[in-house]
Amino acid sequence: MSGSFGRLYRGLAAPLMLEAPKRAVKFAANDYWGKMYMNLAGETKMTQSLSIATGMSAGATESFVVVPFELVKIRLQDKKSTYKGPLDVLKTIVKKDGVLGLYAGLEATFWSY
Numbered sequence: 001m002s003g004s005f006g007r008l009y010r011g012l013a014a015p016l017m018l019e020a021p022k023r024a025v026k027f028a029a030n031d032y033w034g035k036m037y038m039n040l041a042g043e044t045k046m047t048q049s050l051s052i053a054t055g056m057s058a059g060a061t062e063s064f065v066v067v068p069f070e071l072v073k074i075r076l077q078d079k080k081s082t083y084k085g086p087l088d089v090l091k092t093i094v095k096k097d098g099v100l101g102l103y104a105g106l107e108a109t110f111w112s113y
Helices: 003-010 013-041 048-077 086-097 099-103 106-112
Strands: none
């Protein structure tokens, strides 16, 4: 595939590889935070306010997993991209910005979850 249409699929591997771990992290985080908040509040059943806090915390946890994959996808799909593939994107970001560079856009992703 060439041209701009092919670029749409160029970064598709990263989010596809992410989908199962992303869901697993969200469910595990939801379970963890739910138990943690119920324990802290001394509740035996989930209340609406605990449910909201649990969902927000699980979403924030998921954001930490999602951001590097989304960043790779976006960099590969960029019109001006010269990357050879996902690993090239990762190596370049870490070399230039360090490991924390993989979390560019974390705040925006955090607020969307």
